[in-house]
Amino acid sequence: MGILQGAGGLFKKAVSKSIGGVLAQTAKYEIIEELRSRYKVTWLVVIAQLNRSSYYKWRSTCTQRQLRLSKDHTLREQIQAIHIKHKEYGYPRMKIALLEAGFLVNHKKVCRLMRELQIQSIIRKKRRFFNGKSSKVFPNVVEQQFRNRKPNEVLVTDITYLSFKDKFLYFSVVQDIYNNEIVAWKLSHRNDLQLVLKTLDLAAQKRDVYGTIIHSDQGFQYTSHAYYRTLQQLGAIGSHSRKGNCHDNACIESFFSHFKSEMFYLNYYQTKEGLIQAIETYIYHYNYKRFQKRLNHRAPIEYRISMAA
Structure with missing residues (x-):
């Protein structure tokens, strides 16, 4: 009984510090997580007035969230390392560089992480062109046909x-x-x-x-x-x-x-x-x-x- 009172005291203390005297479910889950090594989860969920299944569902989701955050942290480090070597890379080429490094990542996520890191590719200046008369020295035999050529052609x-x-x-x-x-x-x-x-x-x-x-x-x-x-x-x-x-x-x-x-x-x-x-x-x-x-x-x-x- 003393154990239950001790755990209950922690919940009451948390309630007193909460806004409006109401403890959010997430806060309850976090307190249970903190106490689960000392008290049985069955007792803790009763004190917190929670379903045991809800707690375990939160715990599973929390683990996945932490894993995702850990992966994102690793990705950020990899993106920064690639950017140091290749400041010209935008998100499409960054995605390919990550794939070559063993990271299969959606291009939208790469774009988001680069934006969070304030990384962007160098934008090349566009040149203006104008039409002129055909060359009189050699005819233009290429005529802008740059594709479907052979090596050394x-x-x-x-x-x-x-x-x-x-x-x-x-x-x-x-x-x-x-x-x-x-x-x-x-x-x-x-x-x-x-x-x-x-x-x-x-x-x-x-x-x-x-x-x-x-x-x-x-x-x-x-x-x-x-x-x-x-x-x-x-x-x-x-x-x-x-x-x-x-x-x-x-x-x-x-x-x-x-x-x-x-x-x-x-x-x-x-x-x-x-x-x-x-x-x-x-x-x-x-x-x-x-x-x-x-x-x-x-x-x-x-x-x-x-x-x-």
Whole structure:
């Protein structure tokens, strides 16, 4: 009887502290949970004026809730770890990264957890384009047909500028539109013909470009006689975008946009050598690790190998 009085005293104390002198069911369940190691549950539910089955149902639900909270905590930690490495990931790519890490999670939940953590992907700036006249140097044989191509069938090339210590560096790239793989790249202080020819030469060392379409815009380097002769010597087929129309070279424009938002704008580089090392790391990541929706959520080289098998 003394035991019952002791337990009853705890309930009365809780009632006295409650609002309006009424103890909520959840509070009763929590008191029973606290006392169940000292008193029989059968006695406690009688004192609390509860059904025993209701208490056990609450306890089961509570356990599930705690398990869910624990899983959510683990997911949050994993999302934060992925975000540290890949600040460019939005919730669709975060969902895939979690799946690769062994977490099968609904995209809505990933979105909710990222929102709670105040994590969002970097939004790339959209460029404005305008139509121009067709190229007069090489016909545009690509004509924005970027899909359903074969490996090495079409290579695209372009240059973008990078602001570096109150001056500009120029980043020249050759890309295979079959799988968006970066084939070759060069970085230079000068935006000149030699930069283009060196990048093209490096691509030719890595690939047999005989019969390959090499597409570019109508920049002065790509319309020069030296560039024309180089393509002839390599046996490559030249192709130019319409003047002033970046849609005709959209693949490589997209790469430059990702490169800048995912790497270049996120860091400060003390030296040109440090920047070159960072570019090498990013290109490796882009080719081998960075999965793309268009490639069935595979990285470029992984996609090429899987399709060749």
